[in-house]
Amino acid sequence: xxxxxxxxxxxxxxxxxxxxxxxxxxxxxxxxxxxxxxxxxxxxxxxxxxxxxxxxxxxxxxxxxxxxxxxxxxxxxxxxxxxxxxxxxxxxxxxxxxxxxxxxxxxxxxxxxxxxxxxxxxxxxxxxxxxxxxxxxxxxxxxxxxxxxxxxxxxxxxxxxxxxxxxxxxxxxxxxxxxxxxxxxxxxxxxxxxxxxxxxxxxxxxxxxxxxxxxxxxxxxxxxxxxxxxxxxxxxxxxxxxxxxxxxxxxxxxxxxxxxxxxxxxxxxxxxxxxxxxxxxxx
Numbered sequence: 713x714x715x716x717x718x719x720x721x722x723x724x725x726x727x728x729x730x731x732x733x734x735x736x737x738x739x740x741x742x743x744x745x746x747x748x749x750x751x752x753x754x755x756x757x758x759x760x761x762x763x764x765x766x767x768x769x770x771x772x773x774x775x776x777x778x779x780x781x782x783x784x785x786x787x788x789x790x791x792x793x794x795x796x797x798x799x800x801x802x803x804x805x806x807x808x809x810x811x812x813x814x815x816x817x818x819x820x821x822x823x824x825x826x827x828x829x830x831x832x833x834x835x836x837x838x839x840x841x842x843x844x845x846x847x848x849x850x851x852x853x854x855x856x857x858x859x860x861x862x863x864x865x866x867x868x869x870x871x872x873x874x875x876x877x878x879x880x881x882x883x884x885x886x887x888x889x890x891x892x893x894x895x896x897x898x899x900x901x902x903x904x905x906x907x908x909x910x911x912x913x914x915x916x917x918x919x920x921x922x923x924x925x926x927x928x929x930x931x932x933x934x935x936x937x938x939x940x941x942x943x944x945x946x947x948x949x950x951x952x953x954x955x956x957x958x959x960x961x962x963x964x965x966x967x968x969x970x971x972x973x974x975x976x977x978x979x980x981x982x983x984x985x986x987x988x989x990x991x992x993x994x995x
Contacts, residue, residue: 763816766796766849775885778805789808792842796849797821799883820846860884861936863955870974870990875930878969882929888959888966892923893973923968926975929956 722938724812762781769777782794782805793807794812803811824831824846832845860883864871874893931939936955939962944950952958956966978987 751806759986762794763943769923775805782807797943801885804884817969820844824848860930861933862928862930865926865977867977867979868927868975869978870972870994871926871928872972872975875969875971875975879928880929882969883932886932886935887932888929888956888964889925889969890929890937890954890966891967891971891975892955893971893975894925895919895922922951925956926977927953927969929954931955933960935959938962 757939761904766778766781768776769781777784778796782796792813793810795806796804796811798804820833822833830847832843834841835844836842858878862876862883863882864876871891879889879891892969897919899919899922900913901917902911903914905911936959939955939959942962943958952961959966976983978984
């Protein structure tokens with residue numbers, strides 16, 4: 713009888729203990745889920761707010777204002793860092809020390825851009841589980857900002873990677889960019905009848921402010937879109953000679969990127985002969 717009573721007491725203690733453990737586990741799990749939902753909600757609110765605030769700065773190419781915004785927002789408790797990235801995954805602005813933890817742009821960014829929506833999940837950064845949220849930054853018409861358009865003339869085969877990267881960098885910063893070389897020739901302007909075999913000079917042009925535009929030419933997507941919309945709304949000025957002129961007419965900033973004379977345009981038979989010689993030398 714005593715043995716039976718002892719067994720019942722032990723069983724009762726084990727049962728109560730198991731119920732207590734299960735109850736504690738349930739409470740911990742419930743609290744954890746509640747905290748997680750609260751964290752996700754706060755992260756989404758913060759992310760959407762930052763995305764909306766960053767839109768105008770990105771379109772204006774004002775990286776200084778973006779950096780100030782990131783610094784102000786980064787002082788919040790439990791916030792590991794904030795990064796604003798271009799579509800290529802390179803950071804435009806980033807909290808100091810965040811880059812090494814992420815090893816590049818968050819993998820969630822691709823999902824956010826493809827789906828044009830905010831995405832988030834818990835990821836492991838080093839030894840810590842961290843909640844990461846990625847929100848695409850959009851313009852008023854729901855286009856993701858940060859997109860750029862790069863235009864290159866296929867008749868210029870000797871463009872360098874350095875020139876391409878420099879043009880892309882300025883376009884990412886929010887301004888138009890044109891590869892160009894300063895002219896070294898003396899320039900003469902002629903009067904009417906320039907088609908004559910011996911046109912008459914009317915004046916000598918100051919070459920100090922003259923550059924020869926080449927390609928690539930890079931622009932923020934929205935800038936070029938707006939510039940062409942304005943061009944279609946007015947018939948003044950005749951046909952533009954390149955995309956940079958379209959943006960110039962619309963009043964958008966366009967900068968020159970110093971380029972190499974090697975990046976010349978192959979148009980005539982003489983150009984082909986020069987290109988063949990250059991290709992042999994560069995081979």
